[in-house]
Amino acid sequence: MAQDMLAITLGFRAQKKLAKHPIFGADKRKHIVRQMMDVLADWRLSPFELEGACRAGLRSALCLDGHSWQRADDEAASIIETCLRGHQRPTWLQGQPEGADRENCLGCGQLLDTSDRQMRRVSWCSDLCRLATKIRQEQADDYRGKEVSQRAFYLAQKQQMRKRNCEFCSTSFRPSVEESRFCSSSCARHARGDILEQKECATCRKEFRPSSRSKAGLYCSPVCASTGRTTKPARPCAHCQHVFKPHRHSQLWCSPTCRAAGMKATLAPRICDHCHETFQPARTKAKFCSAKCRNRAAYERSQAT
Known part of the structure; x- marks a missing residue:
């Protein structure tokens, strides 16, 4: 018992000592807190849903920089706590969206059976919907968590880089990788001579x-x-020459009537597939001269099969 109390006391002292000597300085800490607040602001259900991914990304970057796991975790937790200050953390029940009673299935949206809902809490209409929703949600959470963790890792790693001057414009910047020589892609293109014409x-x-x-x-x-x-400029119709305002850049006719007349004038005469008479098509894929010939050809095909 005495050894346990001693370990707890030493642990508190170690945390207190780490709090007095943070990894980031005042200016760097303010900057990374602002950046992390932008990352955490992309939440859907709760401001705390990206807390774990951000903390893991920050901790990984600090551990790779040579800090111990505990110190990196304490620093990451302190930064995340500063970013989330002022938000009220939800209860466990509020954090379980599938645990609340509802009227529609979480998977397909179908109305749930009233008798089942009176007997127990039901969130899905079938086991298939339950499993499909679980797999889909796990995949979405895993992808989003990895993306947020990578962003947090990048921000923390960039803050560890020393500032340097751009080789083209001499502006002081903090690189994201050690090999960076220019402050922006524009300076890199100018240095290479890859400049586009105006x-x-x-x-x-x-x-x-x-x-x-x-x-x-x-x-x-x-x-x-x-x-x-x-906004598209007004233009004359290709058939009636009436000035109109098009809805898209490729629009040539002012109305469906003019479009049919214009298409008909540009198409060459062809032979009907049923009566073999020459006709003027109104569409590029027209094969019959009239609806009567089209229906008669369809009837003959059905009788042949």
Whole structure:
């Protein structure tokens, strides 16, 4: 008993000593707390649902940096606690969404049997729905937890890197990997000489330089892109020449009537597959000259089989 009390006392003293000497300094700690609050803000049901993944990611990065497991875990727990300060932690029952009584199945949404719901708490209409929901939820939670843990690991590891000056613009930055030489992809492209030519924005008509070859689009900014996609200039109809406002960039006709007439004028005459008479098609896939010939051909095919 005395040895147990001594171990507990030593444990409290060790935690107290670790609290006095945190791993991150004041400025680094403020920065990483702000970054982790952005990561934790992506919650669905509770602000605490990403707590474990973030804590694991921070702890892994600190352990790989040479700190002991206990000290890394204490630092990660302290950072997460600071980020979640002000939120009320839910009870165990509130954290079990499938444990509450409900009217619809958690899997397919079908209305549950009233007699079963009166006898016991039922959340699924069948064992198949229960197993499918469990597998789907486990896969989604596992994927999301790994993603959040990787983000937390990246943020903690980046804070351990020493600042350096960009080789192109001489700006001080903190690299994410040891081999980083430039503060941004733009500086790296300028240093390599991979600079795209300027082009005119399709919305505001201003000259701009695309950020990369994969994003060398028509617009200089997301605002201009949204405006350009929602507003199309008026144009004359390809059939009746009436000026109209199109709903999409590829629209050539002002109405379905003009579209049918325009398509009919551009198609060459063809022979009907049933009566073998020449007709003017209204569609590119038209095979019969009339509905009568189409129905008669369908009837003959059904009789042949």
